[in-house]
Amino acid sequence: MLRPSPAPAPALRSVLAALGSPTAVREAxxxxxxxxxxxxxxxxxxxxxxxGVAGAPGHAPLTRLAGWRFLIRGGDRAIAAADTMLTPDGWSFSHFFEGPYVAATERALLQAEALPGAYQPRLLSVPQLYMLTLWLHAEPEEEGAAAAPPAADLMVPLAPAPPGIAAHRAYRVADLLPVLRTRLAPPPLLGSAASA
Structure with a gap:
């Protein structure tokens, strides 16, 4: 069962205003x-x-809240998405987009609904790997601005996923995070003991 967090009201208002603006839609x-x-x-x-690229040695990388994403439904499916971002004046509309992550997000949400337990759905972006996952947080009432994903949480990589990581498969954070940490680690310097 999914227990989504309500979006900040200004974020939703900014998306509704953009959808109501012929200029914003036409220029998207x-x-x-x-x-x-x-x-x-x-x-x-x-x-x-x-x-984040790396946490403190021996600790998981931290996450930070960067925005809110809304799937834009037209008819019976999501056809695009809208991102909002936090500005000095509060939450505001950023941009519309489409592409494979829109349908993949919708598919992952349907998959997550069938899982046992209660989860708060979030998106987790790993920009360095061009990767996006549906992060299923196991403590729905808990909302942190910056934290390491708990080991008991689940992550469902969205398609397209990086090579070697199966899309639309639920991974425990304890299993997937070490793989991501290895891929995010900087390569050893030539001539260093690690490369010898």
Whole structure:
């Protein structure tokens, strides 16, 4: 069962305002959004967290809240997404986009609904690996601004996933995070003891 966090009201208002603006929709690089017939609605708000490159030695990398993402529904499916970001004036609309992560997010949310237990859905971005996962946080009432993902949480990599990591498979954080940490580690310097 999913227990999503409510999006900040200003974030939702900014997306609704952008959807209501013919200029914002027309100028978006989202053909599906521009061609949509009928009403469009923002759904499934998800906090977007960024995974840091490295934590302190011996500790998991930290995450930080970077924004909120809304899937934009047109008809019976999500056709685009809208991102918001935190500015000095509060949450505001950033941009619309489309692509494989829109359908992959919708698919992962459906998969997560069938899992036993209660989870708070989040998105976790790993920019250095061009990777996005649905992060299923096992303590739905807990909301932290910067924290290491707990070992008991689940992560569902979205397609396309990096080589060697199966998309749309639920991994325990304790199993996936060490793989990500290895891939994020800087290569050893030539001539160092580690490269000898």
């Amino acid at each position: 690089r989202t053909p599906a959004l521009r061609a949509a017939q009928g009403p469009l609605s923002p759904e499934h708000p998800l906090p977007v967290h960024i995974l």
